[in-house]
Each structure stands twice: as C-alpha cells, then as structure tokens.
Amino acid sequence: MSDVDVLITGAGPTGLVLAIDLARRGISHRIVERSDRGFPGSRGTGIQPRTLEVLDDLGVVDALLAGSGPVPPIQSWQGTERGEEYDLTESAGDSPAIPYPEPRMLPQWRTVEILVARLEELGGHVGFRTELTGFDQDPDGVTATLRHADGSAETVRAKWLVAADGGRSTVRKALGVPFTGEQLDPYPVLIADVLMDGPDRPEIDPGHWHMWQQAEGGLVALRPLEQVETVQLIAGFAADRELDVARDATPEALTALLAERTGLRLTVDEVSWASAYRPRMAMAERFRSGRVLLAGDAAHVHSPAGGQGLNTSLQDAYNLGWKLGAVLRLGAPEALLDSYDAERSRVAADVLGLSSRVHRADRYGTDTRWRRGRETHQLTLGYRESTLSRELRRDVPDDALRAGDRAPDAPCLDEAGLPVRLFDVFRGPHFTLLAVTDGEAEGFVAPGAEWVRTFRPVDAEGHVKRAYGAGLFLIRPDGYVGLATDDPADVERYLAEVSG
Known part of the structure; x- marks a missing residue:
C-alpha cells in the first residue's frame, strides 16, 4: 500500500x-x-x-x-455563397485591471x-x-x-x-x-476533428469560423484549428436521429454530409477524433x-x-x-x-x-x-456570499470592489521603486495583504510567512487606488478578496479563523 x-x-x-x-x-x-x-x-x-x-x-x-489564437469572426454561408461576417465575442475592455481581455481558442x-x-x-x-x-x-x-x-x-x-x-x-x-x-435540446450534435482536401478547401480559411446555420438537414460549422492542419467539424441533426460515431463520422459519411449541406467541393480524408452528444x-x-x-x-x-x-x-x-x-x-x-x-x-x-x-x-x-x-468572461464571478468573505469597511460606494470579488490587476511600483504588476505580487500559494492606505500595515501578527505576505504599492499613477479604493485587502491564494478592512487587527483575526 x-x-x-x-x-x-x-x-x-x-x-x-x-x-x-x-x-x-x-x-x-x-x-x-x-x-x-x-x-x-x-x-x-x-x-x-x-x-x-x-x-x-x-x-x-x-x-x-x-x-x-483569438476567437475568429463568424463567416456565414448560404450554400456556396459567402454571407455576413460578424464577431462572436466581445472584449473585456481596455483596462490595466484586466491583463487578458480577449478570450482565446x-x-x-x-x-x-x-x-x-x-x-x-x-x-x-x-x-x-x-x-x-x-x-x-x-x-x-x-x-x-x-x-x-x-x-x-x-x-x-x-x-x-x-x-x-x-x-x-x-x-x-x-x-x-x-x-x-435537464436535456437542453433534443437535437443530437456530432463534433469531429478532420483533415480535409478538395478544390474548395482554400475557401475554409483559418481566419474565420465558417457556419451554414440554415443548411437543409441541420447546421454545419467548420473551424480550422490553431497551428495544425486539422479542422473542427460540428453538425446538427434531426431530433429523431440516433447518431452512431462508427457509422456517421467516417470520412465517407462526413464528405457526403459536407456536399449535401454546403455545396462546396470538400473531401474528408481522415477523422482523428469524433464524438456525439445531446446538449444537457x-x-x-x-x-x-x-x-x-x-x-x-x-x-x-x-x-x-x-x-x-x-x-x-x-x-x-x-x-x-x-x-x-x-x-x-x-x-x-x-x-x-x-x-x-x-x-x-x-x-x-x-x-x-x-x-x-x-x-x-x-x-x-x-x-x-x-x-x-x-x-x-467570468471576471465578475465571485464569492460575496461566502463565509470566507468579510467586508468590514464603512461607507463603501455601491459600485466599489468588495470582499468576495475578483482581485484586479494593476501596474505600480514596489517599495524599491521598481515596476511591478499586482498579479506578479499575488502569484504563488500565499495570501497577500495589499495595503492601500496612508498608515502602516504591519500592526498584526501573521501565522507565518507561508500564509501571508504584505505589499504596499507605490501608486504614482493611481491604478491601484482606482481598482481597489482605500483600505487593507487580504487577497486569497486564488485571487479573490477575502477581507477588506481599515483595521489591521481584523487581518489577524481573519487569518486566525481560517488557519484554525
């Protein structure tokens, strides 16, 4: 054993x-x-x-x-004719608080x-x-x-x-x-990773997600995958169709499907992976x-x-x-x-x-x-209702960051005057006490260096203050604000409760 x-x-x-x-x-x-x-x-x-x-x-x-790669824009098709092009996703915005504003594929x-x-x-x-x-x-x-x-x-x-x-x-x-x-949809879906060829293969360019949303027989979508030759194929079917991957995801079956639904001259040469499901x-x-x-x-x-x-x-x-x-x-x-x-x-x-x-x-x-x-984008998900979230400041504006929220990033300087991101400070398995105050933040006894590190930013451009407001913010190891307070004694009490 x-x-x-x-x-x-x-x-x-x-x-x-x-x-x-x-x-x-x-x-x-x-x-x-x-x-x-x-x-x-x-x-x-x-x-x-x-x-x-x-x-x-x-x-x-x-x-x-x-x-x-970025989420490619949708290229809609009507048979062999290109239709409207549009973006599927929105950016999370241009802010120092969000270092990765764009979803990736x-x-x-x-x-x-x-x-x-x-x-x-x-x-x-x-x-x-x-x-x-x-x-x-x-x-x-x-x-x-x-x-x-x-x-x-x-x-x-x-x-x-x-x-x-x-x-x-x-x-x-x-x-x-x-x-x-619950089953969200009675219509089965087939998804497969394929290698394609044929005279119209250049039409399926990697800069777009190609969709035939109104195709007879059901939607079909083709998306060239990042940095490989493989194309992801997605196809919907009628509700009474029982999909069988061994039968319906062969190169021959998928070639026939593409001919029927797109009209393009495409040949599926190889299927490296396939799966069928009903959304639930x-x-x-x-x-x-x-x-x-x-x-x-x-x-x-x-x-x-x-x-x-x-x-x-x-x-x-x-x-x-x-x-x-x-x-x-x-x-x-x-x-x-x-x-x-x-x-x-x-x-x-x-x-x-x-x-x-x-x-x-x-x-x-x-x-x-x-x-x-x-x-x-999941940036607004948080734990305000958690027993681990303590908002102890007074007179906090309604739109302010609160305990339980995601801890934003911000560029600033460390105490030596060197540039640093808050995410660099937070990185690792520890709690971080972020002191956005004019007074000292050392008025507490931490359970040990493994538990918490203190950081007082030099916030010359005000990015930290705009993201956090004022106070002492205890940032959990998973990047959420566990405690927001003005009293250093609250930090000691919080850590004592969490550490037992």
Missing part, C-alpha cells in the same frame, strides 16, 4: 490544474487517468479571460498564448499537453492507463484500488480523493450523489461527501455554448487547491473544505444558467448573430 495526501482521478484540465497547484505547494499527490494519453479531441476550445489569469498564476499562460488536447508539461516541470507526472476501480472512506481518509494496464492492482491510501473523472464520473455514482438536470445541463447535489470531493464535469456539465464548461471546471480546481494545501500543510481545519462546496456549487449553478441561456438563444433566438458578452 502506498500513502499520499491527495489522489486525483482524471487527468483532464481540471485534474491537471489541481495537481499543478498541489505540486507547487509541496503536497504529495497522485493523478491517474484510465486512457493511454491525454484527451485526444478539440472539444473545450474556448479559454476565457478569468481562466487566463488562473493559468498566469500557475505559470502556463505564455505557452497557452503562444499556441492559441485552443484545442483541448493541446491545453492538456501544456498542463502535463507544467506538472512535469514541478516534478509530478500522470499515471496514464491506470483506473480507479473502487474505494472506501473512513473519518481519516480513503483507501482506493487502482488497476494498471497490465492488469495488476494497487492499493493506495489517501487523505483525500478528488474525482475529476468527467460527466459520467464513476466516483460520483459510487457515492450515490444525485446528479440532476446537470449538477451534483453536493461537491463534497466526507473525504471525497467532486470537481469539473464530475460536479457539473454544461452546454458547450458560451464556452463555460471547461473554464468553470478549471476554476473548481483552483479554488480547491489552496484549501487542500491549507488543511494538509498549514493546519487549517477540515471545515475549510466545506467552503469549496458552498462557493463552487453557487458559481456552477449561475454559470449553468448562463450557458443554458446562450444555448437557447443560439438555437431558438431570432438573432442568429447572438454575441457572447462580458458575462461569459
């Missing part, structure tokens, strides 16, 4: 982000994945501005930006590759072709059985088990946690059950419309990582993990509502050019 602090089942983006966060905190963990490689397909391509900030903190944003398989490489940089690795086949939990931990590719079994003892094993989560089912929701939304009744925690699709599934599912899942892991680290390494009470359930289930419910509205607007709305606005 091997012992570990955290066992993660599922090495998609959710599990990998959690493993990276635990690795940089020095928390022993294992991450296992039953497949023999990372996710092979392009599904989950949209990366929202808030997620880019998370990936910045984890040290992978440069690789993601280098490999990704990147196939999910490439996102997984980038995250695996970062985990390996930190000394971790994924146990591919390793499946969780059973587990039992008790008040002190979880005893899990793993089956390896050669058929051998292994027993692992972990203090915590995190299920990031997808919408059909075997862990969630074994726990008996209800997973309730669902959420687990709870995200924590004793020593087991649910994250990502194991806890909630979304319509792909609006690009919310993968982003919400990544941020589950980001919320959970620092709390597991606090409990396991810094002596925080286990009750801190209840806030993971409370915070993320509320966010998931809100985002499920948003992605469902976007789906219905796309499918049934009168405007086929329905744009993804700033509500899809």
Whole structure:
C-alpha cells in the first residue's frame, strides 16, 4: 500500500490544474487517468479571460498564448455563397485591471499537453492507463484500488480523493450523489476533428469560423484549428436521429454530409477524433461527501455554448487547491473544505444558467448573430456570499470592489521603486495583504510567512487606488478578496479563523 495526501482521478484540465497547484505547494499527490494519453479531441476550445489569469498564476499562460489564437469572426454561408461576417465575442475592455481581455481558442488536447508539461516541470507526472476501480472512506481518509494496464492492482491510501473523472464520473455514482438536470435540446450534435482536401478547401480559411446555420438537414460549422492542419467539424441533426460515431463520422459519411449541406467541393480524408452528444445541463447535489470531493464535469456539465464548461471546471480546481494545501500543510481545519462546496456549487449553478441561456438563444433566438458578452468572461464571478468573505469597511460606494470579488490587476511600483504588476505580487500559494492606505500595515501578527505576505504599492499613477479604493485587502491564494478592512487587527483575526 502506498500513502499520499491527495489522489486525483482524471487527468483532464481540471485534474491537471489541481495537481499543478498541489505540486507547487509541496503536497504529495497522485493523478491517474484510465486512457493511454491525454484527451485526444478539440472539444473545450474556448479559454476565457478569468481562466487566463488562473493559468498566469500557475505559470502556463505564455505557452497557452503562444499556441492559441483569438476567437475568429463568424463567416456565414448560404450554400456556396459567402454571407455576413460578424464577431462572436466581445472584449473585456481596455483596462490595466484586466491583463487578458480577449478570450482565446485552443484545442483541448493541446491545453492538456501544456498542463502535463507544467506538472512535469514541478516534478509530478500522470499515471496514464491506470483506473480507479473502487474505494472506501473512513473519518481519516480513503483507501482506493487502482488497476494498471497490465492488469495488476494497487492499493493506495489517501487523505483525500478528488474525482475529476468527467460527466459520467464513476466516483460520483459510487457515492450515490444525485446528479440532476435537464436535456437542453433534443437535437443530437456530432463534433469531429478532420483533415480535409478538395478544390474548395482554400475557401475554409483559418481566419474565420465558417457556419451554414440554415443548411437543409441541420447546421454545419467548420473551424480550422490553431497551428495544425486539422479542422473542427460540428453538425446538427434531426431530433429523431440516433447518431452512431462508427457509422456517421467516417470520412465517407462526413464528405457526403459536407456536399449535401454546403455545396462546396470538400473531401474528408481522415477523422482523428469524433464524438456525439445531446446538449444537457446537470449538477451534483453536493461537491463534497466526507473525504471525497467532486470537481469539473464530475460536479457539473454544461452546454458547450458560451464556452463555460471547461473554464468553470478549471476554476473548481483552483479554488480547491489552496484549501487542500491549507488543511494538509498549514493546519487549517477540515471545515475549510466545506467552503469549496458552498462557493463552487453557487458559481456552477449561475454559470449553468448562463450557458443554458446562450444555448437557447443560439438555437431558438431570432438573432442568429447572438454575441457572447462580458458575462461569459467570468471576471465578475465571485464569492460575496461566502463565509470566507468579510467586508468590514464603512461607507463603501455601491459600485466599489468588495470582499468576495475578483482581485484586479494593476501596474505600480514596489517599495524599491521598481515596476511591478499586482498579479506578479499575488502569484504563488500565499495570501497577500495589499495595503492601500496612508498608515502602516504591519500592526498584526501573521501565522507565518507561508500564509501571508504584505505589499504596499507605490501608486504614482493611481491604478491601484482606482481598482481597489482605500483600505487593507487580504487577497486569497486564488485571487479573490477575502477581507477588506481599515483595521489591521481584523487581518489577524481573519487569518486566525481560517488557519484554525
């Protein structure tokens, strides 16, 4: 039997982000994945501005930006004729508070590759072709059985088990946690990654997302993927059609579909990955059950419309990582993990509502050019109602930043007069006490340097003051304002409560 602090089942983006966060905190963990490689397909391509900030903190944003591209404008088609061109997304704005205002596009398989490489940089690795086949939990931990590719079994003892094993989560089912929701659309959808040729192949240029929204037989969309020759193909079908990937996603079947629906002379030469689904939304009744925690699709599934599912899942892991680290390494009470359930289930419910509205607007709305606005960027999601959020300042304006909100970025100078971004100061597994005051901010005793660092910006241009207002702001390790106060004694009390 091997012992570990955290066992993660599922090495998609959710599990990998959690493993990276635990690795940089020095928390022993294992991450296992039953497949023999990372996710092979392009599904989950949209990366929202808030997620880019998370990936910045984890040290992978440069690789993601280098490999990704902007959301391309939609090129509508009527048969073989080009129609209107329009933008699908809006920018988050031009502000120092938002360093990544534009959503990015990147196939999910490439996102997984980038995250695996970062985990390996930190000394971790994924146990591919390793499946969780059973587990039992008790008040002190979880005893899990793993089956390896050669058929051998292994027993692992972990203090915590995190299920990031997808919408059909075997862990969630074994726990008996209800997973309730609704089918958003009776119409099945086929998505495939293909290599195409043919006389009209140059018409499918990489600068656009090509859509035949009124095609007879159902919508078809083609999007050349970033920095590869592969094209993502999406096709809708009639409600009574039962899709069979082995039959409907062959090169011959997809070539015939494109000829019928587009009229263009296109030939599908190869299909590298394909999947069929009916859009639905669902959420687990709870995200924590004793020593087991649910994250990502194991806890909630979304319509792909609006690009919310993968982003919400990544941020589950980001919320959970620092709390597991606090409990396991810094002596925080286990009750801190209840806030993971409370915070993320509320966010998931809100985002499920948003992605469902976007789906219905796309499918049934009168405007086929329905744009993804700033509500899809996830920058305004927060935890004002959380037990970890304390707004203790008086006379705060209604539109001001408050405890529970995302902590904005801002350029400033450090005490030595060197230029720095607040996100550079926040980066890492610690709390940051941001002192935007005229007085001293050292009038408290922190539980230790691992818990909190103090930063007093030199704010010559006023960017910090405009973003935050005045006061002492205790920034959580996941980039949200935990405490806003004018009294240094409140900082000590807050940290004492969180650390136990």
